[in-house]
Amino acid sequence: MFYVLAQIALRYALVVALVAVLCIPVAQGSWVTMLQVLGAGHLFLAFALSLIIHWVRKAQSAENKARLTGINETQEQIEELFAMTDTLQSADSNADAAQVLRATSRKLLPGCGVALYVFNNSRDRLDLIDSWDMPEAYVASDSLVPSNCWALKRGKDHFNNPQEQSLCCSHYIGEVASIEVPMMARGQVFGLLVLGDRGGKCSNVEKARRIARALADSTSLALSNISLREQLRTQSLRDPMTGLYNRRYMEDTLDRFLALAQRQRQSTSVLMIDLDNFKTLNDEHGHAKGDAVLKDVAAHVVGALRPSDIVCRYGGEELLVILPDCGIDDAMMRAEQVRARIESLSEQHGCRVTASIGIASIPETAKSSSDLLSASDAALYEAKAMGKNQVHAAPPVMTKKAGENVTARLVVS
Numbered sequence: 001m002f003y004v005l006a007q008i009a010l011r012y013a014l015v016v017a018l019v020a021v022l023c024i025p026v027a028q029g030s031w032v033t034m035l036q037v038l039g040a041g042h043l044f045l046a047f048a049l050s051l052i053i054h055w056v057r058k059a060q061s062a063e064n065k066a067r068l069t070g071i072n073e074t075q076e077q078i079e080e081l082f083a084m085t086d087t088l089q090s091a092d093s094n095a096d097a098a099q100v101l102r103a104t105s106r107k108l109l110p111g112c113g114v115a116l117y118v119f120n121n122s123r124d125r126l127d128l129i130d131s132w133d134m135p136e137a138y139v140a141s142d143s144l145v146p147s148n149c150w151a152l153k154r155g156k157d158h159f160n161n162p163q164e165q166s167l168c169c170s171h172y173i174g175e176v177a178s179i180e181v182p183m184m185a186r187g188q189v190f191g192l193l194v195l196g197d198r199g200g201k202c203s204n205v206e207k208a209r210r211i212a213r214a215l216a217d218s219t220s221l222a223l224s225n226i227s228l229r230e231q232l233r234t235q236s237l238r239d240p241m242t243g244l245y246n247r248r249y250m251e252d253t254l255d256r257f258l259a260l261a262q263r264q265r266q267s268t269s270v271l272m273i274d275l276d277n278f279k280t281l282n283d284e285h286g287h288a289k290g291d292a293v294l295k296d297v298a299a300h301v302v303g304a305l306r307p308s309d310i311v312c313r314y315g316g317e318e319l320l321v322i323l324p325d326c327g328i329d330d331a332m333m334r335a336e337q338v339r340a341r342i343e344s345l346s347e348q349h350g351c352r353v354t355a356s357i358g359i360a361s362i363p364e365t366a367k368s369s370s371d372l373l374s375a376s377d378a379a380l381y382e383a384k385a386m387g388k389n390q391v392h393a394a395p396p397v398m399t400k401k402a403g404e405n406v407t408a409r410l411v412v413s
Contacts, residue, residue, distance in 0.1 A: 077108055077211065077214075080104055080107055080108055081104070081108075081214055081215075081218060083104075084100055084101070084103075084104040084215075084218055085218045085221075085222075087100050088100050088218060088219065088221070088222035089222070089225075091222050091225075091226060092226070092229075093226060094116075094118050094129045094223065094226060095129065095130070096226075097116075097129075097219055097222045097223060097226065098116050098129045098130035099130075100219075100222075101114065101116060101215060101219050102114070102130065102132050104215065105132075105215060106132075106133070108211050108215070109195065109208060109211055109212070109215075111197070111198055111208075112133070112195045112196060112197060112198060112208060112212075113131070113132060113133035113134030113135055113195070113196040113198055114131065114132055114133065114134070114193065114194065114195055114196075115128060115130075115131035115134060115193075115194040115196070116128070116129045116130055116131070116191065116192075116193060116194075116219070117129065117143075117144055117191050117192040117193075117194070118190060118191040118223060119146075119189070119190060119191060123146075124145075124146075125143050125144070125145060125146075126143060126144040126145075126146065126149075126191060126192055127142070127143050128141065128142050128143065128144075129191075131194075133198060134196045134198075135176050135196050135197065135198045141171060144171050144192065145171065148169055148170040148171040149169050149171060149180065149192060150167065150169050150180075151169070151180035151181065151182050151192060152182050152189060152192060155182055155184070155189075156182070157179060157180065157181050157182075157209055157212070157213065158179070158180045159177070159178075159179055159180075159205070159209075160172045160177060160178045160179075160180065161177040161178075176196055176197050176198075177196075177197045177205075178194055178195060178196045178197070179194070179195040179205070179208060179209055179212055180192055180193070180194050180195075181193040181194075181195075181209075181212045181213055181215075181216040182216070183216045183217075183219060183220035183223065184220055185217075185220040185221045185223070185224040186224055188224070190220050190223040190224060190227065191219075191220065191223060193212060193215060193216040193219065195208060195212050236248075237249040239312075239313040241291060241294065241295065241313075242294060242295055242298035242313050243298065244298050244302075244311050244312055244313045244319065245310060245311065245312040245313070246312065246313060247312060247313070247314055247315060249312065250310070250312035250314065250320055250322070253310055253322060254270075254322055254369050254372075254373075255369055257310075257322055257324050258362060258368075258369055258372075260324075261324065261325070261362065266324070266325045267325070267326060267327040267328070267361055267362065267363065267364065268322070268323065268324055268325070268326065268361065268362050268372075269322075269323040269326045269327065269328060269330070269331035269359060269360065269361040269362075270320060270321060270322055270323065270359070270360055270361075270372055270373070270376045271319075271320065271321040271323065271331065271334070271335050271338065271357050271358070271359055271376070272314070272318065272319075272320055272357065272358040272359075272360075272373075272376040272377055272379070272380040273301065273318065273319040273320070273321065273338065273342075273355050273356075273357050273380075274317060274318045274319075274355060274356055274357075274380055274384070275293075275294070275297065275317040275318075275342075275353070275354070275355050276352075276354045276355060276356055276384075276388040276389055277352070277354075277388075278290065278293075278294075278316075278317040281293065281351060281352075281353075284351075285351055289349070289351070292349070293345065293349055293351075293353055294317060296345055296348070296349070297319070297342055297345065297353070297355070298311070298313070298319065300338075300341040300342060300344075300345065301319060301321065301338055301341070301342070303341070304334070304337050304338045304341045305321065305323075305334065305338070306323075308324055308325075309321060309322065309323050309324070310322040310324075320373075320376075321338070326361075327361060327364065328359065328361040328364045328365065328393055331359050331361055331393070332359060332391065332393055335357045335359055335391040336391055338355075338357065339354075339355060339357055339389070339390070339391055342354065342355045343355075343389065354388060354389035355389070356380055356383035356384050356388050356389065356390060356391075356392075357380065357383060357390075357391040357392070358375075358376045358377060358378065358379030358380030358381070358382065358383055358391075358392055358393075358394065359376060359379055359391060359392065359393040359394065360372050360373075360375035360376035360379060360393070360394040361393075361394075363397075364396050364397070365393070365394040365395065365396050365397055366394070366397060367397060371397075375394035376394060378394060379392045379393055379394040380392070
């Protein structure tokens, strides 16, 4: 409206000024002088209005250019976020998600470093998955306690800036400003996204906060899907009561371990563990007590072995342990340690808790996975027959020597 009025006024002033200029050479008298003065005034007004219109046009041009630049920038950001979300659908792990996040954050937030934290299974700690481009003054901890983070406690973005003496998280260590964004999806918090300002390059805090929120939303949805797939996978491979691997996983793993051992010419042993008099324990103390004992036995067996050993619930009160790169003698020693750990639960539960253990090994006492399981099962029943609460190893397989069958005797104490 102002622009239209200005155009009308300009045209009127130009007409008046033109009349005044034309009248000066041919006219004489006071009315001519008045017209000259009047024309000069309107000429000045026309000049002033022309300057105003020029400034308005220039401002509008700059505003339109800035608006167009902002639209183009926003469009590019949206396209990058869409591409990120599409790629995250193929992420199989938290590390995969961090890799995709890294590529996108470097494009959208070149002035910021990023650290990605994800809750552990017990949800009492956030573990650092990855960090990149963080300023030297910022210290990215390997883990965070949720109660020390204001962003997690408030459920909203939090800005740490020691230079402005703002409220900083107690885990925050450093001299640079940072933005912490909780990562939520489906009503659950999965992690924390931390942005660190690299040498003041991240000048627009609100813009960085907005982009960080978009990055966190896309990544948190991916983390939710990864967690869900992992839960489904765990349910298909784990026993729900003890948390041990189930029989299906054991069968697949045993064949794989035996094939690897054969290629590397290594021994693989198994322990077949059966709780003694477990039915009597259930009858006398109840199934709740039996379940509690079984859970503790599973935990103690895992605690007595190496991280590389595989402990499975074979069925009922039977457990099976796969010991890769372990010969019969080492297996005997580990089995005795397991037996002692199980017996130590007796005082804790106020009832006698013991187990018998059968041991077999490839290639010493068996030649195939089926033979290995049969040999360990037979050794278990021998341990039961010998009085229970003990370990027993299967006899070695027969080998041909000089055309005759001989049996190598294994002395078991």
